[in-house]
Amino acid sequence: MMTTDTSQVRERLVDLIKLQVLYDRLHAVRARQGDLPQQIEDLRDKVATIQHALSETAEMIRQAESEARALHVSNDSLRDHEQKLRKRLEAVRTNQEYYKIESEIKETHLTIEKNLQDIRRLQHKADSLRQRYAEDEATLNELQARIAEKEQRLKEIIQHTAEQEAALLQQIEDLSKVLQEQDPRLFLLFERRRRSFRGGKAVCSIISTERLEGRYACGGCFTLLPREMHRKIKQRDKIIICESCGRFLVDEEFYAEVAKSMP
């Protein structure tokens, strides 16, 4: 049986409001972490992307440098070859041989020139890659600093709220035990409502409507309440449940009074 005695009913109503207030406080404490964990996660994704880009850029720099080195080596031997050709040119006997060697010298020279151009192009490429690398690295450092800062903030919040959370859970447990002993059916009903509503709001105060003078609505689902129900709620001696959403309804002042009385 649910409590029927008037003064007992009022006590039970007070218990319900107190439990609700405690759960509201618990929600507020837990909400303080906000979306910090998600923000940290997003930043870590960005860091991974940049780290990947950095290793790709580093590889491209290595490649450009090694191509340029190979061209330098190639030019060294081309210059040797050119020297040898010039020496041979001094000793030629026929015009035909002379022109043949001379054209080979020209060709060698052109290849050397072409290689020098390529080396300059590769050096320029490596320079701009190094600049990109430095910029990405700066961004990476900045992101890592932001992650560290957010992690520190989250850690502080968790440390700070852990105590508050534990204290609230203890208060909830104590009061739940009392209510469960006094009126198990009522407690069960409260628990069921609390678990089924978003935000865990099982008890709510009624609210005055703007459009209809003197009329009230459920503070949870905003369904307009019959005048008779409003009158009964005001008397604070019956357990009244919203016919539409099933939440426990109490008047605003009552809820505020009880909440204020709590440490």
Ligand SMILES: [Zn+2]
């Ligand atoms: Zn309702």
